[in-house]
Amino acid sequence: MNKNLRVLFMGTPDFAVSSCRALMREYFLAGVVTQPDRPKGRGGKLSKPPVKILAESENIPCWQPDTLKDGALQPVLDQTRPDLIVVAAYGRILPSYILEYPRLGCINVHGSLLPKYRGAAPIQRAVINGERQTGVTIMQMARGMDTGDMILQVPMEIRAEDTAGTLFNRMAETGAEALLQAIERILDGTAVYTPQNEQEATYAPMIEKTEGLLDFHKSASEIKSLIMGLSPSPGAFVDLGTYRLKIYEAAAGGKNTSEAGKILSITRSGIEMACGDGNSIILKTVQKQGKNKTDAYSYACGAKLAVGGNLK
Numbered sequence: 001m002n003k004n005l006r007v008l009f010m011g012t013p014d015f016a017v018s019s020c021r022a023l024m025r026e027y028f029l030a031g032v033v034t035q036p037d038r039p040k041g042r043g044g045k046l047s048k049p050p051v052k053i054l055a056e057s058e059n060i061p062c063w064q065p066d067t068l069k070d071g072a073l074q075p076v077l078d079q080t081r082p083d084l085i086v087v088a089a090y091g092r093i094l095p096s097y098i099l100e101y102p103r104l105g106c107i108n109v110h111g112s113l114l115p116k117y118r119g120a121a122p123i124q125r126a127v128i129n130g131e132r133q134t135g136v137t138i139m140q141m142a143r144g145m146d147t148g149d150m151i152l153q154v155p156m157e158i159r160a161e162d163t164a165g166t167l168f169n170r171m172a173e174t175g176a177e178a179l180l181q182a183i184e185r186i187l188d189g190t191a192v193y194t195p196q197n198e199q200e201a202t203y204a205p206m207i208e209k210t211e212g213l214l215d216f217h218k219s220a221s222e223i224k225s226l227i228m229g230l231s232p233s234p235g236a237f238v239d240l241g242t243y244r245l246k247i248y249e250a251a252a253g254g255k256n257t258s259e260a261g262k263i264l265s266i267t268r269s270g271i272e273m274a275c276g277d278g279n280s281i282i283l284k285t286v287q288k289q290g291k292n293k294t295d296a297y298s299y300a301c302g303a304k305l306a307v308g309g310n311l312k
Helices: 014-026 050-057 074-080 122-128 164-188 220-229 296-303
Strands: 002-011 027-033 038-040 045-047 084-088 106-110 133-140 150-157 236-239 244-255 263-267 270-274 279-288 293-295
Touching: 002 014, 002 074, 002 164, 014 027, 014 050, 014 084, 014 164, 027 050, 027 074, 084 164, 106 164, 122 133, 122 164, 122 220, 133 164, 150 164, 220 244, 220 279, 244 270, 263 296, 270 296, 279 296, 293 296
Parallel strands: 002 027, 002 084, 084 106
Antiparallel strands: 038 045, 106 133, 133 150, 236 244, 244 279, 263 270, 270 279, 279 293
């Protein structure tokens, strides 16, 4: 514990909460910067970012600037006088005046093994792409997008049953632990700053809702990875004409010779669907548009689906 180290934290979603809590416990958290409240849900009611909720509960000063440009955050920097700025899924690229302010620089908790999956959606993209391993990187921030020198990396397995959501939760905790390790190395002078190999860099752009449209002519593994990678948000879906059916969880099935998109079986384990590569996938958790999530078996019974038919 080093309460003499003044830290300014910049983060927004649930992923950032664990790192923020860890900093509160070990150092002097001078303040928090997060995104503005956003409309959420059908009613469009303003919703506070999870990091703001935490900051308010602990009486930590919190700022929500609409922009970081043109020195907008300078008054906050002058007021908090951070020795170190920690960033975790804040949602904006930091201008140079912020990067250059703290004497120990700015470090970032990133949800991939850099230089792979730079960008806004590294956790989801890793699951969508069928990766079996990912991890957390603590990096010194530079002017590019996730291009800075790496201080610490922690590999993590992507399990067969992982959704982006379950991986997200595990990675948040691992990231918080790695963050504290990295800061201690910085403070005691043992941190090693490893440049990223630009030749190995890949990118993880923001997820678009339209990416979730399922095509059962693709391979079973591709479909399963897409479903799990978009769960819980924004969700993979099947367009049934009058409504969309979201799919939140799926499992690998077996071999079959049926036409892609046909229902092979309906059991309490789920709805087994034929895919384009001769394998099948079992849909387990679904949500009809305007309804609550349910198990796929209950949905199939209510929708009167039949083996040999399709989801319509």
